[in-house]
Amino acid sequence: MSQHTRGQTTLDFTIGVTIFVVVLAGVFLFVPGTLQPFEEGGQENIVTVNRVADQLSEQSLVADPTTPYVLSGDCTEEFFGGPDAAGDCEYTGGSLQERVGYGDFQFANISIRGSVDGSDDIEQLCYDSSKSPGSRLESGSDCTGDTRLTVGSDIAGVESSVTGRRVVELDSQTVFLVVRLW
């Protein structure tokens, strides 16, 4: 009968240790997960996106460097793939990567968004230089044949990107310059 005096069987012991190990593993997996949003975030992308946004809104696309954030229509149109500007623009190179400068393993999308014609929605804009100044920015179905103010890689399907946003003036209207990098 002596073998029945044991209060603990091997099975009990196994269950206890399993519970302990599972909880221990769970805690160690959970803690880094809670801190993750504060640690990651593409440090270099954040730095690059700010530099690109500052460079474009304060130097590359502006009409006059003494008035930053006021963009030149001609240079902006050329930058986004429109006809060549009459004068010189403050950027060089042909591709987007050469013009703004980012790493070989980074992707960028630069666009100008805003609301025109009194609508409240912020949408993708396009530029029609054949119109008179002040009404050159268009959106939606008016865009046919105009220069779409977006350049770079396709943003669709990208899960996480870093966004830089600047308030700029283009064609006497206040719009947003949005730089996305991933």
Added chain:
Amino acid sequence: MVNRGQAHTLEAVVAALLLLSSLVFALQITAVTPLSASTSNQHIENQQQASASGILSIASQNGDLERSVLYWNASGQRFHNGTINGYYTETMPTNFGQSLEEAFGDRGIAYNVYVTYTGTNGGVVRDEMIYRGEPSDNAVMASRSLVLTEESRLRTEDLELGTQIDSGNFYAPDVGAGGYYNTVRVEVVVWRI
């Protein structure tokens, strides 16, 4: 023979509970909110600051900033249609106010606009233009200076030219000799709510 009854199983469960409760305790004492400091938080502050500088720069370039600073109701001693305290609590009915509202208004971002100028005794006076409350610790500021001359004229409610400014009808006093009147610095303070 082992005479201990159930000791290992209970110890394991107690140890597991201890681990869990210390984790819960650690989570409860550190309030991790979207406003907690982090690199992404800093990034957002940079965006807000750059947006505010952009708005000020644009308004300064096309004259909206001057129009807004001079949008003063001399007889009421406040900005046109402002509250009895002199300032606005939502936005101001000029293009500058509209730009601020467009950039920050519907994005859960609050902003104050202050005007600072030299007072009669030479000190710096700070008045509210748009005031939405006390900024948080994470607020950022952008500012732009504007020189007023004695030729500067108040704007009427419809943004038409009004009378010339002088110490009697304008909030900032005439502190300069000759044509110089005063220098007004417009400060935009932005924070997330």
